[in-house]
Amino acid sequence: MNSRVLVTEVGQVVAGTVVCALVLPFIVDVHTATLLTVYAMLALSLGFIWGFGGILCFGQAAFYGLGAYTYALAAINFDGAWAAFGLAILVPAAFAGLLGALMFYGRLSDVYLAVVTLVVTLILFKFFNSTAGPSYRIGEARLGGFNGIPGFPTLTVPGSPDTYIYGAGLFYFTIALLALVYLGLRLTLLSPFGRIVVSLRENEERTELLGYDVRFYKSAAFAVSGGIAGLAGCLFANWAEIVTPGLFSLGQSAEIIIWVIVGGLGTLIGPMIGAALLGYLKFALGHQSVVDNSFIMGVLLIVVVLFLQEGLVPTVTRFAKLGLRRSSSKNSRRQSRRKRIVSDVR
Amino acid sequence: MSGDVVLETTGLTVRFGGVTAVDGVDFALRERELRCLIGPNGAGKSTFFKCLTGMLTPSEGAIYLRDEAVAGLAPFQLGQRGVGIKTQVPSVMNGLSVHENVWLAARRRKGDANAATLSALEAVGIADLRRETVGQLSHGQRQLVELAIVLAGKPWLILLDEPAAGLSGEEVERMVGILRGLVKHATLIVVEHDMHFIRQIAETVTVFHQGRIIAQAPVEDVLEDPLVRDVYLGRSR
Amino acid sequence: MDFAIVVLVEILHSIAVLVLISSGLAVIFGMMRVINLAHGEFLTLGGYVAILGHRNGLNLYFCMLVLAPVVVGLWGLIVERLVVRWLYGRLINTMLATWGLSLAMTGAFSMIFGNTMTGIPNPLGGLTVGDYQISGYSLFLIGAAAAVMAVITIVLKATRAGLIARGAMQRPDMAQAFGLNISHVYMTTFAAGAALSGLAGALLAPLVGLSPGSGANYIAKAFITVISGGASVVTGTIVSAGLFGSISQVFTLVTSSVGGEIALLVAAVVLLRLMPIGITGRFFKGWT
Numbered sequence: 001m002n003s004r005v006l007v008t009e010v011g012q013v014v015a016g017t018v019v020c021a022l023v024l025p026f027i028v029d030v031h032t033a034t035l036l037t038v039y040a041m042l043a044l045s046l047g048f049i050w051g052f053g054g055i056l057c058f059g060q061a062a063f064y065g066l067g068a069y070t071y072a073l074a075a076i077n078f079d080g081a082w083a084a085f086g087l088a089i090l091v092p093a094a095f096a097g098l099l100g101a102l103m104f105y106g107r108l109s110d111v112y113l114a115v116v117t118l119v120v121t122l123i124l125f126k127f128f129n130s131t132a133g134p135s136y137r138i139g140e141a142r143l144g145g146f147n148g149i150p151g152f153p154t155l156t157v158p159g160s161p162d163t164y165i166y167g168a169g170l171f172y173f174t175i176a177l178l179a180l181v182y183l184g185l186r187l188t189l190l191s192p193f194g195r196i197v198v199s200l201r202e203n204e205e206r207t208e209l210l211g212y213d214v215r216f217y218k219s220a221a222f223a224v225s226g227g228i229a230g231l232a233g234c235l236f237a238n239w240a241e242i243v244t245p246g247l248f249s250l251g252q253s254a255e256i257i258i259w260v261i262v263g264g265l266g267t268l269i270g271p272m273i274g275a276a277l278l279g280y281l282k283f284a285l286g287h288q289s290v291v292d293n294s295f296i297m298g299v300l301l302i303v304v305v306l307f308l309q310e311g312l313v314p315t316v317t318r319f320a321k322l323g324l325r326r327s328s329s330k331n332s333r334r335q336s337r338r339k340r341i342v343s344d345v346r
Numbered sequence: 347m348s349g350d351v352v353l354e355t356t357g358l359t360v361r362f363g364g365v366t367a368v369d370g371v372d373f374a375l376r377e378r379e380l381r382c383l384i385g386p387n388g389a390g391k392s393t394f395f396k397c398l399t400g401m402l403t404p405s406e407g408a409i410y411l412r413d414e415a416v417a418g419l420a421p422f423q424l425g426q427r428g429v430g431i432k433t434q435v436p437s438v439m440n441g442l443s444v445h446e447n448v449w450l451a452a453r454r455r456k457g458d459a460n461a462a463t464l465s466a467l468e469a470v471g472i473a474d475l476r477r478e479t480v481g482q483l484s485h486g487q488r489q490l491v492e493l494a495i496v497l498a499g500k501p502w503l504i505l506l507d508e509p510a511a512g513l514s515g516e517e518v519e520r521m522v523g524i525l526r527g528l529v530k531h532a533t534l535i536v537v538e539h540d541m542h543f544i545r546q547i548a549e550t551v552t553v554f555h556q557g558r559i560i561a562q563a564p565v566e567d568v569l570e571d572p573l574v575r576d577v578y579l580g581r582s583r
Numbered sequence: 584m585d586f587a588i589v590v591l592v593e594i595l596h597s598i599a600v601l602v603l604i605s606s607g608l609a610v611i612f613g614m615m616r617v618i619n620l621a622h623g624e625f626l627t628l629g630g631y632v633a634i635l636g637h638r639n640g641l642n643l644y645f646c647m648l649v650l651a652p653v654v655v656g657l658w659g660l661i662v663e664r665l666v667v668r669w670l671y672g673r674l675i676n677t678m679l680a681t682w683g684l685s686l687a688m689t690g691a692f693s694m695i696f697g698n699t700m701t702g703i704p705n706p707l708g709g710l711t712v713g714d715y716q717i718s719g720y721s722l723f724l725i726g727a728a729a730a731v732m733a734v735i736t737i738v739l740k741a742t743r744a745g746l747i748a749r750g751a752m753q754r755p756d757m758a759q760a761f762g763l764n765i766s767h768v769y770m771t772t773f774a775a776g777a778a779l780s781g782l783a784g785a786l787l788a789p790l791v792g793l794s795p796g797s798g799a800n801y802i803a804k805a806f807i808t809v810i811s812g813g814a815s816v817v818t819g820t821i822v823s824a825g826l827f828g829s830i831s832q833v834f835t836l837v838t839s840s841v842g843g844e845i846a847l848l849v850a851a852v853v854l855l856r857l858m859p860i861g862i863t864g865r866f867f868k869g870w871t
Contacts, residue, residue: 122848129841
């Protein structure tokens with residue numbers, strides 16, 4: 001792609017990030033804002049592989065939890081928290097790549113894929129839940145069973161090992177990483193690799209007939225998605241300062257899927273907004289006990305699937321486009337061309 | 347027309363449960379031939395075709411592509427060996443633009459992918475449609491997009507499954523012209539039903555019936571063959 | 584020898600439980616290709632209905648075998664008419680909508696029944712076999728599971744309703760051409776599947792404590808059993824439950840109950856890798 005496209009992309013992302021970083025702490029407290037940003041990144045990971053790769057992973061929480069646990073275990077065992085940070089991305093990515101290879105080289109599809117991914121997250125949940133007792137440890141770190149692992153060292157500013165990154169600092173760090181991930185994904189989708197991934201979502205058979213090994217591309221995309229989810233998990237670990245098996249749970253995987261659906265499958269912005277909105281809703285609802293949280297989430301999901309099938313962002317975008325079209329037809333043609341995910345590759 | 351044998355099958359057999367769809371077929375194709383495969387429905391030509399494209403693995407027998415045994419290879423491996431495949435139902439990426447569809451094929455070859463895309467689009471005559479989303483095009487236009495995709499990969503062997511299906515008269519004429527141009531540089535196998543279309547493009551025709559080849563001859567001779575006529579008119583079973 | 588009997592009964596128990604919890608889902612998935620992710624909550628509802636009925640003085644067996652299936656069947660009917668019937672053919676959308684239903688039902692259970700565990704006592708005592716005890720209820724469950732499978736087979740193969748259902752599922756367009764109201768067939772099948780789930784949940788209530796989140800335990804195993812079983816309703820369920828139940832129980836005996844659960848899950852992954860469309864996609868094709 002040419003430099004004009006690159007500059008536009010980077011510029012848009014930077015501007016958007018700055019706006020969010022400034023505005024968000026006014027809507028919720030910084031502590032919650034960080035969590036919402038982590039959720040947005042997690043949703044992005046699924047939004048990428050599902051919306052653009054066409055692969056519905058029912059166990060995205062597996063990579064999230066792996067990232068969190070890897071960070072905690074590595075941080076306890078090594079001295080440098082940043083080594084743990086790196087591992088927390090690599091381990092889930094590698095795991096996802098291997099799992100993907102297992103599934104895609106076996107030509108698994110659709111429902112069967114969903115089952116395998118669901119099973120994997122269940123296995124991890126059950127395993128980590130059962131590791132109570134001093135015999136379950138990795139190096140110096142006890143796995144802690146359903147109580148999880150508390151008290152691991154969190155990230156410090158590179159160069160001054162006594163300055164921990166927390167509070168507002170952690171928020172800005174997290175949102176900066178989110179921006180980086182988002183930008184990375186946008187650029188990936190414009191790259192040949194990204195076009196091939198989209199192409200195999202559109203028509204896997206034809207993509208294969210062209211000579212592309214679709215099994216490899218699916219596995220690679222799956223690994224990328226796993227790595228991003230792992231990064232989100234690592235950031236969560238730093239935010240919560242404890243990791244528990246609940247991170248691997250079916251409920252967590254369900255939430256991620258709901259974020260993506262509500263926000264809008266097939267876009268990158270949609271899942272982030274869905275995650276932030278629903279995360280905030282859960283936070284707000286959690287403070288009342290009149291109506292149960294799950295009940296509301298459940299009804300919301302049913303309503304969205306029945307009536308708002310594309311999700312929030314595409315529906316809103318469509319209405320916005322209708323409005324724009326009325327104001328100036330020439331203007332809206334240019335706008336809708338830029339908004340199209342499909343773009344000419346030069 | 348005649349040259350080395352570039353594609354050969356020996357004893358190719360495909361069984362589905364109790365049914366033998368392709369029965370010990372020996373087939374040979376020379377360089378820069380344009381061969382048509384015809385036969386009534388259920389004769390086994392589509393199954394045979396699917397073995398050549400890698401979408402089916404034969405139960406028995408061998409397939410040689412330029413002396414390399416390729417039976418059972420995955421479609422993408424055949425694609426990498428320079429085989430271009432056009433399926434019966436247009437197999438294209440509906441959510442992408444025409445340009446993108448063809449570009450994905452063009453970039454598999456060395457050189458400027460964009461230029462190759464443009465020339466493939468022009469060869470097929472749809473350069474003006476390049477920014478359209480394929481899902482919005484008519485069936486005939488999508489057939490042409492798929493043809494452009496196949497051409498952009500610069501294949502030396504092209505397998506086409508019913509390229510004239512669903513095309514208007516004018517589009518068929520265009521297709522004939524394209525295929526006649528292609529055979530100057532490449533070798534072609536065309537599976538077809540439309541006899542008028544076949545007469546305009548084919549040199550040799552291979553006739554399938556009940557999983558076997560019952561006749562193989564130049565177009566006009568094949569149509570005179572009484573056995574072939576019986577098969578088509580349904581007198582022999 | 585006595586030990587062998589006890590082990591055998593425990594394995595059959597494990598299989599029976601899987602069969603029961605999967606039967607409703609198998610009917611709905613096998614016949615309609617609908618994945619009902621609220622299946623676990625249907626089971627839990629059956630359990631709650633049985634407990635409530637029993638608490639209010641009704642005979643326990645009546646509650647388990649009649650009340651629970653009827654109530655949950657009716658609920659299934661309502662769910663189908665309101666939600667599921669708009670989503671046929673869209674597999675992922677039905678999964679998501681039923682997942683929403685699952686969340687909503689879990690939340691509703693919390694609000695209505697509270698978060699504590701409830702249960703009913705085991706109505707049957709133990710049996711002595713040599714030096715060991717086996718639970719009489721285990722035998723009851725094994726019998727119940729066999730009966731359920733037999734009834735489903737009979738209904739599908741030997742009754743007019745079953746034939747209509749199977750025909751409608753195979754070729755809905757043709758069935759409609761014969762004047763059949765497909766919508767009714769779908770509705771009845773879904774309700775029947777729900778009723779089976781209610782029955783299973785009620786039968787299992789004396790074994791495990793019931794809480795609003797119990798459904799999550801059931802859904803995963805049922806889902807896995809049904810998908811691994813493949814398209815055949817009865818054969819698929821029996822074969823896959825047989826396989827997983829045995830593996831799970833053997834590992835439980837050797838390691839721990841967690842070990843058994845993990846073994847079941849790993850077995851499922853391996854099986855699906857080897858047979859991507861389920862067991863009855865490869866073997867026993869065409870069996871009911």
